[in-house]
Amino acid sequence: MTLFEKIAAREIPAQIVHETADVIAFRDISPKAPTHVLVVPKKAIPRIDEATEDDAPLLGRLLMEASAVARQLGLAKSGYRLVINNGKDGGESVPHLHIHLLGGRPLAWPPG
Amino acid sequence: MTLFEKIAAREIPAQIVHETADVIAFRDISPKAPTHVLVVPKKAIPRIDEATEDDAPLLGRLLMEASAVARQLGLAKSGYRLVINNGKDGGESVPHLHIHLLGGRPLAWPPG
Numbered sequence: 001m002t003l004f005e006k007i008a009a010r011e012i013p014a015q016i017v018h019e020t021a022d023v024i025a026f027r028d029i030s031p032k033a034p035t036h037v038l039v040v041p042k043k044a045i046p047r048i049d050e051a052t053e054d055d056a057p058l059l060g061r062l063l064m065e066a067s068a069v070a071r072q073l074g075l076a077k078s079g080y081r082l083v084i085n086n087g088k089d090g091g092e093s094v095p096h097l098h099i100h101l102l103g104g105r106p107l108a109w110p111p112g
Numbered sequence: 113m114t115l116f117e118k119i120a121a122r123e124i125p126a127q128i129v130h131e132t133a134d135v136i137a138f139r140d141i142s143p144k145a146p147t148h149v150l151v152v153p154k155k156a157i158p159r160i161d162e163a164t165e166d167d168a169p170l171l172g173r174l175l176m177e178a179s180a181v182a183r184q185l186g187l188a189k190s191g192y193r194l195v196i197n198n199g200k201d202g203g204e205s206v207p208h209l210h211i212h213l214l215g216g217r218p219l220a221w222p223p224g
Binding site for chain 2: 111
């Protein structure tokens with residue numbers, strides 16, 4: 001199991017902020033903004049480059065849940081950034097697809 | 113019409129790299145990496161926070177097309193980052209939903 005599957009299975013603790021049948025969201029353990037949450041499909045797709053056509057609806061859900069979490073955490077008005085890292089140059093860490101949701105401060109440009 | 117609708121309608125020139133019935137992708141005019149492309153739904157959703165449940169399949173397509181563009185541009189192996197800015201703290205510029213695809217150099221952390 002991936003680290004994130006273990007979090008979803010409650011085998012590893014995390015500060016879970018949102019959960020649906022397909023998606024789980026929890027605080028990043030090394031936050032880079034006042035709010036920094038990972039929004040993760042329970043299905044262990046390694047990275048966006050490995051998503052298949054069958055995964056397209058799940059990817060749509062993932063973005064919808066990311067914006068729902070942002071609203072839930074009070075970021076909709078002030079704003080936020082969503083980030084997906086794929087592979088080495090992207091800074092991918094855990095090989096289980098996830099969206100970083102960052103907010104609570106102005107995010108600078110360029111994005112890394 | 114938004115700036116991006118005008119680009120899709122060929123009323124404003126852009127370096128278009130990919131197009132489907134629902135999505136268009138073109139080079140950012142102020143690139144922040146060797147490859148910096150905007151992947152845009154033709155439907156003018158202002159920002160991810162304003163996507164509705166009806167838009168969920170389109171959002172899935174948008175992520176699928178973003179990774180397809182990355183493959184097309186030779187970034188799949190080296191890696192890349194996808195970024196969506198929502199509102200002021202996110203650094204949102206054009207009020208027409210778009211994904212930034214950046215690659216061709218290591219992207220730093222935090223992402224802005």
